[in-house]
Amino acid sequence: MRWDVVRHLQGAYGIGERRACGTTGFGRSSHRYQSRRDPQTELRMRLRDLAASRVRCGYRRLHILLRREGWPVNHKRTYRLYSEEGLSIRSKVPRRKRAWRYRVGRPAATAPNQVWSTDFVSDQLFDGRPVRILAVIDVHTREALSIAPRMSFRAFNVAAELDRLARERGRPKTLKVDNGRSSLVACWTSGPI
Secondary structure: HHHHHHHHHHHHHOOHHHHHHHHHHHOOHHHHHHOOOEEEEHHHHHHHHHHHHHOOHHHHHHOOOOOOOOOOOOHHHHHHHHHOHHHHHHHOOOOOHOOHHOOOOOOOOOOOOOEEEEEEEEEOOOOEEEEEEEEEEEEOEEEEEEEEEEEOOHHHHHHHHHHHHHHOOOOOOOEOOOOEEEEEEHHHHHHOO
């Protein structure tokens, strides 16, 4: 980072190395340093080959395999090369998250009254009694079709509210519910108005 700053100062302002290093507080010997470290290309290639043939092995197991083959390497060097080569194993995807891979995206609503979304909102009154609100929204127009408050909702109350909306506006093609399709929604969409 400082090396780049010193180079920029030298190029932009035409000053010498001594002055640029003094301005940034970067030592001249550090600025002139050239690494003589062995790139260890043979070891890197062997590590890549082992990682490709043994996909589920981490750096510890690969270190053991390298030592068995006679490579004079310690575990810290193995880990550094393993990280630099980008060979780290991706952790397994938990079972509960596998389902999202196979889901097909929901089709977007292209017209009013095509998709309705229902959800419950809960709150409590000043005296602590709970109140629930059924909200039905048209996904395309973002219009709140119904906001029905009650102390408690039963399945027949929700069905009655949806029937009232269907008489006023017509049935939607799709009804989205946050917890999946319940039996009530399945009955309501297939039954008569």
